[in-house]
Amino acid sequence: MILYDYFRSSAAYRVRIALNLKKIAYTRVPVDLLQSEQRGRDYLLKNPQGLVPLLDDEGQLIQQSIAICEYLDEKVPEPSIIPADINERAIMRSIVGMIASDIHPVNNLRVLNYLSDDVGITVTQRNTWYRHWMLVGLESLEAFLGASDKTGDFCIGEQPTVADICLIPQLYNAQRFNIETDQLKVVNRIATNCKNISAFANAHPDQSM
Known part of the structure; x- marks a missing residue:
């Protein structure tokens, strides 16, 4: 498999975790978002949306990180990253x-660039926007996880699922922007459990530059 990837993209980070959990060998092809390589002609022929990640599985091109995770789970069923139980899947x-x-789209790089370049807000205002929506989302998630009787060592039960695969990159983004998250007790406990798994650790942007 080939993964078109940018090391700091949280969506691509999700797919790296999923591939690692499944122990699927893959080749990374970096796409530099800061240099607008995602809008180059050759890349747009593969992915007209002009985003990462993009997975190429012997010519089968799949975009959107959640769709890729679901594809990987169906292609390589074990270990499963989607619960078998209908309620847990929900x-x-x-x-x-x-x-x-909810959290990721409003803080995506292209949205932040639009706010700066087209709307004309300052860097300080942009960072305030980022921190606001990040905390609104993470605090809601903390409340949800704290109230759910399905929460275990991970977001659902005792093994990682796509929920955890989404959580860890989002927390990485929060840390990059120096957002205080110590109050998120359940989220941080789950994050610690994830980070102790090599599939998560090896997918970290610092390992993918």
Whole structure:
């Protein structure tokens, strides 16, 4: 498999974790978002959306990180990263939605660039925007996890799922922007458990530059 990837992209980070958990060998092809390589002609022919990640599995091109994670789980069923139980799957998808649909999009690089370049806000205002929406999302997630009887060592139960795969990159982004997260007791406990797994540690941006 080939993964078109940018080391700091949280969406690409998710896919690296999933590939590692599945123990799937892959080749990384870096796409430098800061140099706008994702908008180059050759890349757009592969991914018209012009985003990362993009997975190439022997010519089968798959974009969007959650779709890729689901594809990998179906292609290599063990270890599963999607719960077998219907109720647990619903909880997992709720958590994935909180992170990938609510927190991540409003703080995505292209949104931040638009706020700076087109709307004309200052760097300070942009960082305030980022911190606000990050904390709104993470504090809601903390409350959700604290109230759920399905929360265990991980977001759902005792093994990582796509929910945890989404959580860790989002916390990395929070740390990059010096956002205080000590109050997120459940989130931090789960994060510690994830970080002790080599599949998560080896997917970290510092290991992927």
